[in-house]
Amino acid sequence: MRILLAALLALAPTAAHAQNLTESTAAVRDRALADRTAWEVLESLTTEIGARPTGSPAMTRARDWGVAKLQALGFSNVHVEEFPAEAWVRGPESAEITTPYPQKLAILGLGRSASTPKGGLEGEVALFTTFEQLTAQPPGSLKGKIVVLSQPMPRTQDASSYGALSRNRVQGTAEAARRGAAAFLVRSISTDDTRLPHTGSTRQAEGPAPIPAAALSPPDAELIERMVARGSPVRIRLNLASQSLAKVPAWNVVGEMVGSERPDEVIVVGGHLDSWDAGTGAVDDGAGVAVTTAAAKLAGQRGARRTIRVVMWGAEELDDSGEAYAAAHKDEVGKMVVVSESDAGSGRIWSVRLPKGSAGHPSVQAFVQAVAPLKVIVSREPAKGAGSDVAGLVAAGAPAVGFSQDTSRYFDLHHSADDTLDKVDPADLAQMTAVWASFLHAAANSDVDFRALAAAAP
Ligand SMILES: [Zn+2]
16 A cells, blocks of 8 residues: 555656646647747748848848847847858849740759850750659760750649659759750749749759759740650750859857756757748748747747757758758757757648657657647658758757648749748648647657657667
C-alpha cells in the first residue's frame, strides 16, 4: 500500500503536468487563431520592402526591417549575423520567335544565367518534353541550339510535382551546355496558365562556359511546341543581360524568446527573408517569416522554459544562408531541441512529420490534440528534413519537425510577379500560426528529448 501510494505520488505531478500542458497548448492555439501579428508582419514586409534579392539595396533595408520588427515584438538578443553570399542581378531581357511565325515570348531569366553576347543570340530550337529525353542526347549533339524543355507541371497538394520537376530548371542549363547548346529555356515550373514566367535558380556546368538560361511562361512553351509540331525549323532570338556577383554581404537576422528555466536549450525556427525579384516575396517566403515570428512570440511571450529562436535567413534562393548558419552554430547543435523552417507558401498546414519516435510523448500529444481540430494529421513518416536553411543543422544532428502545407495553389505564384500579398488568405495564415505556436509552446514547456526518443525508436 505504501509502495502504491509512493508510486502514485511520483506519477501525479507528471500526469498533472501533462494535463496542464494539454490545456495551455489549446489556449495558445486559440490565442494564435485570433491573433493578427503574422498578417501585420507580412503586410509590413511586402509594403515597406517588397522584392528583396540577396545583394540588393532592398535586402539591406529588409535586414534593418527585421531587426526593428523583432525588437518591436518583444524579442531579446536581436542581432544580425553576416556572411558572404552569391548574388545575381537581372538586367534587360527579351525573347522572340523569328521564324517561321515571328512572335514575342514572355520569359524571365534564371538565377545564374549568363548574358547573351551584345546584340543577342539566335538559334534553332531543340525541343524536349522530359529531362531524360534531354540527357539521352550525346555530348556535342546540340551545338548552337536553343534547348527548350517543355514538361508541364501537375497541381499537387503535397508539392511532389515540384520535387519531381524542379531539376528541369536547376539542372537543365548544365545538361544543355554539356551538349553544346547556346542557350536553355525551360517551361516555368508552374501550375498556372498565365503569361507570367516563374524564375528560380539554375546551375551552370563545370567545364563548358556558362550559357543564358530563362523560364518561358506556360502558354509560350505550348506555342513553341505547336510551331515545332508543324515540322519546319523554329528559331528564337534571345537578349539577356545580367550580372553574377561572387560574394556580397548577406545577413541572417535573429531574435529570441529566452527560456526561463533552460535558456541554453534552443528551438530554432524561421523563414527566409530574401526573395526573387519579380513579385514582392509574399508567399515565398514572407509568409514563413511572418508565421514563425508570430508563433514564437505567442509561444514565448508569457514565459517558456526553453528558448525559442527565430531566424530570418538571408540567402535561401541561391543556397547560401543555411550553410552559413550551420557553420556559425556547429558547436551549438547539441543544445538544439528541434529545428524547422517554414518555406512552402501560405497554404494551410494539413500534415505534420514529427521527430522520429516522438509521437507518444505527452508534450507531443498535447500538440497533436491541439491541432487535430485544425485538420492537421500526423504523418506516418518521421521528419527527415525541414527546409533548406536548417538542412545543415539537421545533417549535424539536430532533430527536425516538418509541417506540410497545402501547396495546391503555391506553384501558381512561386517565383513569379504574382507572388504578392493579395494572394494570401489571413485565415490560412492564422491556421499556420496556430499550428506552429502550439508546437513551440508544447516543446518549449516540456523536457522532451527528441534525440533520445529517436535513438530508442525501432
Ligand atoms: Zn522559399
